Amino acid sequence: MLALxxxxxxxxxxxxxxxDFHLNFFPDNCGQVSDEHxxxxxxNIANMGKQYQGNWxxxxxTHYCWMLIRDAPFVHYxxxxxxxxxxxxx
Numbered sequence: 001m002l003a004l005x006x007x008x009x010x011x012x013x014x015x016x017x018x019x020d021f022h023l024n025f026f027p028d029n030c031g032q033v034s035d036e037h038x039x040x041x042x043x044n045i046a047n048m049g050k051q052y053q054g055n056w057x058x059x060x061x062t063h064y065c066w067m068l069i070r071d072a073p074f075v076h077y078x079x080x081x082x083x084x085x086x087x088x089x090x
Contacts, residue, residue: 044064052060 044067048060048064
């Protein structure tokens with residue numbers, strides 16, 4: 001559906017409102033978490049909209065995803081990846 005909006009050349013704000021519409025379907029027990037998430041989402045998108053001047057680009061969404069990953073708390077995993085010893089010998 002978003003691809004159709006892009007084909008029509010619609011404004012990015014329409015897409016943002018469409019995505020934000022789905023925040024209404026959170027369960028009632030999410031409470032403040034969903035409100036905080038929505039506020040943060042709108043603040044981040046407003047800042048990114050200013051930076052990218054409202055253009056719908058993959059670079060903008062990539063930047064947004066990396067921003068979310070960067071702001072997420074560090075997760076320490078118990079299991080480590082196995083090192084391929086054969087490739088180190090080459």
